[in-house]
Amino acid sequence: MSEHLAYKPQSAFMQWMERRLPIAGLVYSSFFVYPTPRNLNYWWTFGGILSFMLGVQIITGVVLAMHYTPHVDLAFNSVESIMRDVDYGWLLRYLHANGASFFFVAVYAHIIRGMYYGSYKEPREVLWILGVILFLLMIVTGFMGYVLPWGQMSFWAATVITNLFSALPAVGNPIVTWLWGGYAVGNPTLNRFYSLHYLLPFVIAGVVVLHVWALHMVGQNNPAGVEPKTSKDTVAFTPYATVKDAFFLAVFCLFYAWFVFYIPNYLGHSDNYIMANPGQTPTHIVPEWYYLPFYAILRAIPSKLLGVCALLASIVLLAFLPWLDTSRVRSANYRPLFRQFLIVWFLVVIGLGYLGSQEPVGGYVIAARICTAYYFIFLLVILPLLGLFEKTRPLPNSISEAVLREGLPAGASAPPPAGARG
Amino acid sequence: MNNTRGIVLAFALAVSLSALGARAALAQEQEVPPKQHWSFAGPFGVYDPAQLQRGFQIYKEVCSNCHSIKLLAFRNLADPGGPGFTEAQAATIAAGYQITDGPNDQGEMFQRPGKLADHFPPPFPNDQAARAALGGKLPPDMSVLAKARSVERGFPWFIFDAFxxxxxDGPDYIHAILNGYVDAPPAGATLPPGGQYNTYFPGHAIGMPKPLSDGQVKYTDGTPMTVDQYGRDVAAFLMWAAEPTLDARKRLGFQVFIYLIVLAGLLYFTKRSVWYDVKHHPELLEPRPPSEYSRG
Known part of the structure; x- marks a missing residue:
């Protein structure tokens, strides 16, 4: 970083502070002058959106926790009391419940971006692995949160998912009993899920700090997939990235508000408005939409143990992408074959999501098996081989060249005379 | 390129064919409830207080004989965005109910008239008493019933619903159930003892006998006294009972939308202005401290 970009505290207090705790300098170098590639598109705004959603979830969640009662006999009615008797309680709850969904919308967009532009490749492996850890933590946190309203789907989702551990040979059943704190999903289960649901978001926040730290160590990837070489390849984080992030965050919030205010129960399941009843199994048990692809993978495998392994592998394998993908070219824009296989993979995951919501009968099972097979074949066979055989398109020499290759927008002119700039 | 496209197409075809086959196999006798017109539908929807009052009348005279509505308090009847009773009217309605309170200083439970703060008392002291009185069947609590019932929409309708x-679908389903009783079950339909045939109930065998018939509840405002109208009114009432803050939610939603659209618009033009040099004169760009970015 050039000398004139260093933080120079103006006031006497900030000078005094900077010699003791250089936090203002850290913020300045990380969020003001931090160089960001100038060719980033809107897919790069989801990191900021994710931080925003984590904040929304923690703030609404802390207030909801003030009114919620984690007890099997009281939980359902305490949530209803939030909806009816707490001032703007309905807003808090709908923000939080739909916030979980939009948190996942943002994280899936973020993952799609990372995979399409090869953001996991050298030197960003640790950044990527921290991201997969964050995704896993989100899955666990979201699942435990879904159990708290103690409706029928809460209870039965908890039963089905914790029962997955029983597939493990020998240790399976003791583990399940240990998880439940008893011989069935009950009050101890609800209590520990509540405790962990409150704890894990702060663990997520901690890993986010590591994630951002790693990001600032290696810098952002970009659509061209070539590293910035000169200062002409980058722009300052503030104002360029901040204003772009802010604009797209507002657009994202429009979608979020559409669900919160107009269709707040669209993404939920009506059975969760029936109080949990261990004596009555719902006609079909489905998880929240953001787990459906993984649920489909679980059910596609006939053996329970192998199904659980496949479910786990489907997420953990993502952490190995930096090594499964043998190509040195990052961006799919320069990898025609990879681009097609990857887009099909994304469509297959969406297809698995639909199949996960349907009853596992007849053709649905066959379709889910074909999709599951492609999910793993892409990761384990196609990706390693593509790097060896694919003929990639020539890479631009620099980001600036990539931008110029696309052409300047209409109306761009020769540089104005020196000094015309404000 | 053409090769991969062919593989992709064949693959997509295989998956969708097997899925379509399953879809056809699953398309059973589940009848789709006809959609009704609801005053509270859409972005500007609000409850119709007169309809909620009629629905409450039906609940009070008919449903409440078997169904509890435990989460609803008498004070709610006078809440804004509700049936529009005055507080005095709600207090009068409350006083018409006997509430079990106590224990008193003698250690005994006692009965007293209801107050605004009380919740609607259930018709049976517990689930077992309800089952014992109703031939083993337990009528569900009605507090959130309208949100606890839904209609399977299927692809692609569930996508359109978001827009x-x-x-x-909850109120549509409740209205359909109340109008779904047929005198003679179709040939081949088997009903368990005590079961009634209902066109819209999943599996058709519903435990509840036909609760409403034309003219049964006397309206005083000239509204038609038909089962069709009763069904709509009580379904609207149950929707309000399940979602009493709907009016406030949609009103605030519109304000939030105006705010966000203006904010997004302003940020868009700010972004365009800030990025102008990068887009048009990229050769001029050099890193500089943020304080120097102000354009005057």
């Missing part, structure tokens, strides 16, 4: 804001 058309169709959230009224």
């Amino acid at each position: 058309t804001q169709y959230q009224e």
Whole structure:
């Protein structure tokens, strides 16, 4: 970083502070002058959106926790009391419940971006692995949160998912009993899920700090997939990235508000408005939409143990992408074959999501098996081989060249005379 | 390129064919409830207080004989965005109910008239008493019933619903159930003892006998006294009972939308202005401290 970009505290207090705790300098170098590639598109705004959603979830969640009662006999009615008797309680709850969904919308967009532009490749492996850890933590946190309203789907989702551990040979059943704190999903289960649901978001926040730290160590990837070489390849984080992030965050919030205010129960399941009843199994048990692809993978495998392994592998394998993908070219824009296989993979995951919501009968099972097979074949066979055989398109020499290759927008002119700039 | 496209197409075809086959196999006798017109549908929907009052009358005279509505308090009847009773009217309604309170200083439970703060007392002291009185059947509590019932929409309708804001499948279903009783079950339909045939109930065998018939509840405002109208009124009342803050939610939603649209617009033009040099004169760009970015 050039000398004139260093933080120079103006006031006497900030000078005094900077010699003791250089936090203002850290913020300045990380969020003001931090160089960001100038060719980033809107897919790069989801990191900021994710931080925003984590904040929304923690703030609404802390207030909801003030009114919620984690007890099997009281939980359902305490949530209803939030909806009816707490001032703007309905807003808090709908923000939080739909916030979980939009948190996942943002994280899936973020993952799609990372995979399409090869953001996991050298030197960003640790950044990527921290991201997969964050995704896993989100899955666990979201699942435990879904159990708290103690409706029928809460209870039965908890039963089905914790029962997955029983597939493990020998240790399976003791583990399940240990998880439940008893011989069935009950009050101890609800209590520990509540405790962990409150704890894990702060663990997520901690890993986010590591994630951002790693990001600032290696810098952002970009659509061209070539590293910035000169200062002409980058722009300052503030104002360029901040204003772009802010604009797209507002657009994202429009979608979020559409669900919160107009269709707040669209993404939920009506059975969760029936109080949990261990004596009555719902006609079909489905998880929240953001787990459906993984649920489909679980059910596609006939053996329970192998199904659980496949479910786990489907997420953990993502952490190995930096090594499964043998190509040195990052961006799919320069990898025609990879681009097609990857887009099909994304469509297959969406297809698995639909199949996960349907009853596992007849053709649905066959379709889910074909999709599951492609999910793993892409990761384990196609990706390693593509790097060896694919003929990639020539890479631009620099980001600036990539931008110029696309052409300047209409109306761009020769540089104005020196000094015309404000 | 053409090769991969062919593989992709064949693959997509295989998956969708097997899925379509399953879809056809699953398309059973589940009848789709006809959609009704609801005053509270859409972005500007609000409850119709007169309809909620009629629905409450039906609940009070008919449903409440078997169904509890435990989460609803008498004070709610006078809440804004509700049936529009005055507080005095709600207090009078409350006083018409006997509430079990106590224990008193003698250690005994006692009965007293209801107050605004009380919740509607259930018709049976517990589930077992309800089952004992109703031939083993337990009528569900009605507090959130309208949100606890839904209609399987299927692909692609569930996607359209997100845009058309169709959230009224619960009330549609309740209205359909009340109008779904037929005198003679179709040939081949088998009913368990005590079961009634209902066109819209999943599996058709419903435990509840036909609760409403034309003219049974006397309206005083000239509204037609038909089962069709009763069904709509009580379904609207149950929707309000399940979602009493709907009016406030949609009103605030519109304000939030105006705010966000203006904010997004302003940020868009700010972004365009800030990025102008990068887009048009990229050769001028050099890193500089943020304080120097102000354009005057």
